[in-house]
Amino acid sequence: MKIKFYGHASFLIEDSKGVKIITDPYEPGSYGSLNYKPIDEPADIVTVSHDHADHNHVASVRGTPTVIKTPGTHEVKGISIKGIKVYHDKSSGRERGENIIFTMEVDGFRIAHLGDLGHTLTEAHAQQLGPIDILLIPVGGFYTIDSSEAHEVLKTLNPKLVIPMHFKTPAVDFPIAPVDDFIKGQPNVKRLGTSEVEISHLPATTEIWVLDPAKL
Template sequence: MKIKWYGHAAFKITTDKGIRIIIDPYEPGAFNGALSYGKIDEEADIVMVSHDHADHNYTKTIAGKYTFIDKAGEYEIQGVKIKAFSSFHDKSAGKERGNNLIFVIAADNLILVHAGDIGHALDADLLKKTGKTDILLLPVGGSFTIDAVEASKMTDALASRVTIPMHYKTKKCAFPIAPVDEFIKGKGNVRWLDKPEVEIREDELPAKPEVLVLQHAL
């Protein structure tokens, strides 16, 4: 499985069979230019949107005849099994920022979880639904999502083997959120890559939980 980070919460997952999944594509220049990552104009077979905000739901530039998922449910598309669970964008049951979807993708004998803009700790029901997690794509910047401390607790709760942080402050994201340094502070098993894409295979998962920091592609 290949994982490419465009920037913010946007990723492209490519399975061993070549199925392309784009998650949470952003609108370039959204929020009066506060989000300045480049345009996502690649093809996809599946596009998934965790919630209806401009930094997560911009599909106009994505090519291909893709299946679109923006509702909770269970799906199987071209051999890829996907579960989408309802959660909230805040700690007030959605009263501040609305709902959010957590995506659980099963492909290539791996379980990948994209937490969208999760704004609260997972309760027992969501932990049970999410289950075994090999790869966790998790917001860590705070303010609009869980913060670094809460993200660390969620990583532990899901026992993810590889955690890839997202939705944090960079030179191309001027949101009032924290940089990734807040999340990785004090963590021993952190690997920085100088590229936006990584390939992860079941037999290559780390023995100890690892944080993997990617460079944004756009």
């Protein structure tokens, strides 16, 4: 399985059969603050955690993908995807609306993409989600959970591999924090120096892998 980080909350996940999933495609220039280059790559499946322009720009994906933007269980091209409703804020959606966490089973790995999660998760959420191998988690704060809240989520979900997203880069003018705030003082961090990684096995203990945005 391959995971490629485009930037913001957008990833390409490709299984061993070549099925491609793109998460939360962004609109370049959205809100005058997101300046990643266009994705402009094909996918079979697109997941959208919520309807904000920096997460829902399906038009930036080539081909005719199946778009999943609702809670519930979905099966597409042999990939099982489950959406669970949470919120984009700490006030049950009154500030920024709902958000969907998507879990997916790819090549035997269970991946969770948290979208713009705005609050920590309970044990009840963890039960709904089930065991998580690979966690794609926002860490920049302001619009989402911040670095300390992200670490609380890690304690709740206990994934083996953590890939941070939704953080400040030269292409982002939003008032969010850089990934350094999340990884500071953590002994289990690997800065891979690449935007793409191939995963064939999981680490024995939880590790944080930092990917460079491909679309800077």
